[in-house]
Amino acid sequence: MAENLLSRMRQEAKEIFKASVRRVDPYEAVKNFVRLEKEVLSVGPANRDGIELNLERFERILVVGGGKATAPMAKALEDVLGSRVERGLINVKYGFSEPLSRIEVQEAGHPLPDDKGVAATKKILSLLDGAKEKDLVFSLISGGGSALLPSPAGGITLAEKQAVTKSLLDCGASIDEMNTIRKHISSSKGGQMARVAFPATTINLMLSDVVGDRMDVIASGPFVPDSGTFKDAWEIMRKYDLSVPEPVSAYVKMGLDGKAPETPKDSDPLFHKVHNFIIGSNILALKAAGNAAEAMGYTCLILSSMVEGETREVARVHTSVAKEILQTGLPLAPPACIISGGETTVTIRGKGFGGRNQEFCLAASIELAGTAERIVVLSGGTDGNDGPTPAAGAIVDSRTAARGSTLGLQALEFLKNNDSYHFFEKTGDLLITGPTKTNVMDVRLVLVR
Amino acid sequence: MAENLLSRMRQEAKEIFKASVRRVDPYEAVKNFVRLEKEVLSVGPANRDGIELNLERFERILVVGGGKATAPMAKALEDVLGSRVERGLINVKYGFSEPLSRIEVQEAGHPLPDDKGVAATKKILSLLDGAKEKDLVFSLISGGGSALLPSPAGGITLAEKQAVTKSLLDCGASIDEMNTIRKHISSSKGGQMARVAFPATTINLMLSDVVGDRMDVIASGPFVPDSGTFKDAWEIMRKYDLSVPEPVSAYVKMGLDGKAPETPKDSDPLFHKVHNFIIGSNILALKAAGNAAEAMGYTCLILSSMVEGETREVARVHTSVAKEILQTGLPLAPPACIISGGETTVTIRGKGFGGRNQEFCLAASIELAGTAERIVVLSGGTDGNDGPTPAAGAIVDSRTAARGSTLGLQALEFLKNNDSYHFFEKTGDLLITGPTKTNVMDVRLVLVR
Numbered sequence: 001m002a003e004n005l006l007s008r009m010r011q012e013a014k015e016i017f018k019a020s021v022r023r024v025d026p027y028e029a030v031k032n033f034v035r036l037e038k039e040v041l042s043v044g045p046a047n048r049d050g051i052e053l054n055l056e057r058f059e060r061i062l063v064v065g066g067g068k069a070t071a072p073m074a075k076a077l078e079d080v081l082g083s084r085v086e087r088g089l090i091n092v093k094y095g096f097s098e099p100l101s102r103i104e105v106q107e108a109g110h111p112l113p114d115d116k117g118v119a120a121t122k123k124i125l126s127l128l129d130g131a132k133e134k135d136l137v138f139s140l141i142s143g144g145g146s147a148l149l150p151s152p153a154g155g156i157t158l159a160e161k162q163a164v165t166k167s168l169l170d171c172g173a174s175i176d177e178m179n180t181i182r183k184h185i186s187s188s189k190g191g192q193m194a195r196v197a198f199p200a201t202t203i204n205l206m207l208s209d210v211v212g213d214r215m216d217v218i219a220s221g222p223f224v225p226d227s228g229t230f231k232d233a234w235e236i237m238r239k240y241d242l243s244v245p246e247p248v249s250a251y252v253k254m255g256l257d258g259k260a261p262e263t264p265k266d267s268d269p270l271f272h273k274v275h276n277f278i279i280g281s282n283i284l285a286l287k288a289a290g291n292a293a294e295a296m297g298y299t300c301l302i303l304s305s306m307v308e309g310e311t312r313e314v315a316r317v318h319t320s321v322a323k324e325i326l327q328t329g330l331p332l333a334p335p336a337c338i339i340s341g342g343e344t345t346v347t348i349r350g351k352g353f354g355g356r357n358q359e360f361c362l363a364a365s366i367e368l369a370g371t372a373e374r375i376v377v378l379s380g381g382t383d384g385n386d387g388p389t390p391a392a393g394a395i396v397d398s399r400t401a402a403r404g405s406t407l408g409l410q411a412l413e414f415l416k417n418n419d420s421y422h423f424f425e426k427t428g429d430l431l432i433t434g435p436t437k438t439n440v441m442d443v444r445l446v447l448v449r
Numbered sequence: 450m451a452e453n454l455l456s457r458m459r460q461e462a463k464e465i466f467k468a469s470v471r472r473v474d475p476y477e478a479v480k481n482f483v484r485l486e487k488e489v490l491s492v493g494p495a496n497r498d499g500i501e502l503n504l505e506r507f508e509r510i511l512v513v514g515g516g517k518a519t520a521p522m523a524k525a526l527e528d529v530l531g532s533r534v535e536r537g538l539i540n541v542k543y544g545f546s547e548p549l550s551r552i553e554v555q556e557a558g559h560p561l562p563d564d565k566g567v568a569a570t571k572k573i574l575s576l577l578d579g580a581k582e583k584d585l586v587f588s589l590i591s592g593g594g595s596a597l598l599p600s601p602a603g604g605i606t607l608a609e610k611q612a613v614t615k616s617l618l619d620c621g622a623s624i625d626e627m628n629t630i631r632k633h634i635s636s637s638k639g640g641q642m643a644r645v646a647f648p649a650t651t652i653n654l655m656l657s658d659v660v661g662d663r664m665d666v667i668a669s670g671p672f673v674p675d676s677g678t679f680k681d682a683w684e685i686m687r688k689y690d691l692s693v694p695e696p697v698s699a700y701v702k703m704g705l706d707g708k709a710p711e712t713p714k715d716s717d718p719l720f721h722k723v724h725n726f727i728i729g730s731n732i733l734a735l736k737a738a739g740n741a742a743e744a745m746g747y748t749c750l751i752l753s754s755m756v757e758g759e760t761r762e763v764a765r766v767h768t769s770v771a772k773e774i775l776q777t778g779l780p781l782a783p784p785a786c787i788i789s790g791g792e793t794t795v796t797i798r799g800k801g802f803g804g805r806n807q808e809f810c811l812a813a814s815i816e817l818a819g820t821a822e823r824i825v826v827l828s829g830g831t832d833g834n835d836g837p838t839p840a841a842g843a844i845v846d847s848r849t850a851a852r853g854s855t856l857g858l859q860a861l862e863f864l865k866n867n868d869s870y871h872f873f874e875k876t877g878d879l880l881i882t883g884p885t886k887t888n889v890m891d892v893r894l895v896l897v898r
Binding site: 212213283301302303304305306307308309310313314316317320321323324327328330331342 | 661662732752753754756758759762763765769773776777780791
């Protein structure tokens with residue numbers, strides 16, 4: 001009986017996860033966001049907060065972009081706009097291209113940028129530079145876009161740029177500090193592509209893979225106003241006594257002296273021509289999960305799309321909510337579904353094989369051992385890839401740890417060794433989806449019936 | 450303006466915390482739970498789930514108990530029952546006694562039990578042993594009750610009992626395993642006091658200081674059925690190849706051979722004479738916090754009373770919810786109050802001075818830095834004591850980390866050094882209540898306006 005209930009709940013969890021990933025499918029997201037009726041282009045979520053453009057105003061439509069998910073995004077744009085697309089170029093990771101009719105696809109290095117990426121970004125900048133007042137530019141941006149649109153400024157080489165990134169990581173600089181420096185040794189990041197595209201009208205469609213969905217952070221915001229300055233960059237370099245290659249400090253000094261262009265700020269009128277939209281994000285995936293779970297009779301609570309922290313500890317907070325639901329019906333009475341997203345971290349202490357989603361589930365399974373058999377926990381990467389493993393994550397329940405014990409596997413030992421994959425491979429609790437072509441970080445589900 | 454809002458919210462947080470502690474005040478909790486009208490005694494939460502007893506049925510009322518909070522609990526009982534109390538004896542921690550009229554108070558060792566405790570527990574057992582069918586026994590139990598009611602079985606000494614506890618801690622035994630062994634080398638824990646009190650009627654009133662409020666865990670459940678056996682105890686000792694003093698293994702072997710009494714089980718008819726009640730607990734404190742916050746206009750969400758885990762990581766999950774509330778109005782639209790309880794842990798890595806509640810707030814203040822000035826976080830120990838510090842916890846907001854910087858204090862450095870007290874002492878963010886005489890673990894509040 002309990003076995004039946006758990007297996008039904010595990011199936012439900014899988015379906016809810018699928019629904020959340022479907023919501024952020026890059027092709028579907030563009031298709032739903034960009035609609036053409038006669039010559040009127042509507043851009044925005046169905047029926048609200050969008051813009052309308054009469055295509056008769058424009059002579060050409062150009063498409064640029066970069067990121068792992070931009071090939072299906074570009075395909076959707078071609079399907080909507082057809083031959084109205086004049087030409088375009090997008091950069092994707094090796095192996096992530098798809099056949100397109102009018103938009104060129106360039107494969108390049110990710111997560112480490114390479115010369116292919118530099119060359120293609122140069123071509124993108126030149127395409128944008130040629131855009132006129134009567135042109136409409138579509139930009140397609142997704143996770144990985146920063147590495148796939150490399151454009152070191154001045155005479156800086158890729159290797160020198162990477163040396164800076166390494167120094168910043170080593171000195172413990174914050175993400176914001178790193179971004180400030182990176183944007184000020186690049187000729188495309190921090191809104192600089194928007195400046196190059198001016199005076200054309202630009203529509204920038206972003207699939208967000210960053211916690212909090214800050215547009216200036218997604219792919220380092222090539223079309224988004226920057227708030228940092230060369231002065232900030234210089235001060236960060238001084239604060240950490242950063243050792244950087246000579247061309248890097250030379251370029252930042254040029255910026256200080258007004259001899260290199262500052263990133264455009266929010267007040268710059270050029271942004272009147274830019275329309276930035278997030279078309280897919282973690283919170284949208286979570287909301288879709290909530291809708292799917294409600295259709296199955298669950299009451300839902302979306303905790304946060306911004307969950308960060310050490311994975312196993314975050315898992316314990318989630319199971320503590322599940323236990324409270326069972327014991328007192330708070331914060332929700334069962335059947336209840338707690339949903340969270342974001343991206344946690346794993347401090348590697350062992351030598352095992354796994355990913356943060358599987359580790360989350362392994363830690364959860366330990367906490368669930370011995371509780372009533374009415375709880376199921378799923379954690380999955382929306383890209384279908386959890387760490388270096390072939391799984392997207394795992395699905396566990398109150399019996400998982402015991403199932404492991406029966407097989408001679410102690411969950412706690414596998415957790416200590418960061419070896420979640422090998423535990424779940426044997427217990428049969430892996431969540432396997434294959435690559436989904438999208439990435440809006442992770443989705444976690446806690447079902448209680 | 451924002452300053453005003455934050456200072457108002459900090460005041461609100463303090464008042465909500467106070468309301469939650471008031472709900473679990475030991476004196477008030479007993480007073481509200483035990484009501485006498487004419488000769489009819491009602492025991493239970495006002496108007497539901499309680500029992501009624503006609504005092505004319507009973508010849509004597511006896512009172513026993515142990516725990517840090519039992520003096521005010523006994524005072525309340527005296528105030529309700531007056532001269533109907535025949536006599537009694539309760540054990541409290543040194544410094545925790547209060548003048549009582551009819552019930553004797555014995556101070557004893559806590560957290561390490563001592564000979565005073567052993568002697569007084571012997572007296573309690575003898576008092577219970579003399580209880581007759583027509584006697585009514587009140588038992589008062591609160592946090593610390595296990596150490597304050599020591600009663601090693603057979604010829605086992607206190608030192609030998611402590612050696613077992615140490616071995617269990619060292620070998621990594623679970624809490625349940627530790628309890629099974631402890632109950633089987635004691636002559637009072639695991640329901641054994643109930644057996645001694647039989648055939649009297651017993652009302653056992655508990656103030657819970659354990660995560661999940663399991664009655665058999667609170668003070669090792671002297672009046673609560675036990676599920677473990679001597680066989681379980683023996684197997685746990687074998688599983689960990691536990692080295693224990695000879696009298697300990699001798700006693701457990703006697704139990705295996707039926708020569709020492711097994712702890713009474715749920716099916717034992719003696720429990721028909723026992724009425725166990727939790728009169729104060731973390732979840733009750735959280736609900737009171739919720740009521741107080743709602744009266745101030747906040748929508749409330751009680752996450753869980755069972756939160757455990759590494760404090761700083763738990764804090765990040767809480768702030769991630771606050772940020773989501775600000776950004777999307779999920780899981781609640783502001784003004785919103787997220788409430789959680791339980792007891793987290795701190796892995797000491799530095800040499801500073803602090804407690805888990807202050808560390809929670811310090812970690813939260815780092816995450817809140819730079820967010821809109823509409824978030825306040827409070828974490829406090831309901832006993833008024835956070836770790837070894839004179840504070841109960843702290844209250845922080847979006848400006849706390851910056852206030853520290855201005856004073857030359859970097860929050861992150863203080864967190865790394867587990868030095869929350871010295872940070873908040875300077876920034877003025879300590880929550881100081883003084884001892885509250887109660888303990889139902891911690892209460893955490895996240896206010897967002």
